[in-house]
Amino acid sequence: MKFRELEVPGAWEVTTAQHGDPRGLFMEWYRFDHLAEAVGHPLRLAQGNLSVSARDVVRGIHFADVPPGQAKYVTCVRGAVVDVIVDLRVGSPTFGRWTAVRLDDVDRRAVYISEGLGHGFCAMTDDATLSYLCSTTYNPQAEHAVHPLDPDLAIDWPTGSPQLSARDAAAPTLAQARADGLLPEYARCQEFVTRLKTEESPYASPQ
Structure with a gap:
């Protein structure tokens, strides 16, 4: 791995x-154990999700209040998607930047997304199926979205006809979300992750 x-x-x-x-x-x-070694702390597994999407569906950009946020470990078990991670942490050196990884049922890669980052994807095939492991359970009061087609983000979605949910189509731009105080603070995210790294893991392997 x-x-x-x-x-x-x-x-x-x-x-x-x-x-x-x-x-x-x-x-x-x-x-x-391998994930904990790479990122510095274990994923506190609280919920598992499956998402099935038709071709050209775009979901995101979703994020949660920090603390506690919601870290995610995502893989594609059927079909293919382009998975997008956006830095929404105000004060981060890479604030507003995004990166993308193709997830599919051939290479079977995964992505880990830490607390405070935004997440979205575009389905490249029909019935594209994602599996998520999440560090917290779903809390609608703490969940937010940024518009995936925000021109300031300029995400290069691999479709000419993105299909959005009503919620995502009505989501604010990055600038609007920042002005409304919805975005996580980089310093607070760093403090939270540091605390995770210093706490004793309940999943530690016996010596």
Whole structure:
């Protein structure tokens, strides 16, 4: 399992070895110990989600209040998507920047997205299916969105006809969300992640 931190700090691409033979294949798509070693603390698994999308559907850009935020470990179990991570942390050196990773059922990569970052994706195939492991349960009062087609973000979505939900189509721009005080503060996100790194993990392996 290989981890590569992306251009937006706090986001990692994860590549896992696949072991195949004529019967099929096997892989370890998630290892809490390997992830903890890479990012500095374990993922506190609280909820698992599946998302199924038709081709050209764009979901996001979604984020949660910090603390506690919501870290995500995402992989595509069917079809293909372009997964996008946006730095929404006010005060971050990379505020407003985004990066993208193709997730599909061939290479079977994953991404880890830490608290305070925005997340979205575009489905490249019909029935594109994402699996999410999340660090907190869904809290609608703490969940927010930034418009995925905000020209200031200028995300290069790989579709000429993006299909948005009513919620995402009505989401504010990055500038509007910042003016309304919705965006997470970089310093607070850093403090929260530092605290996670110093707390004793309930999942620590016995010595």
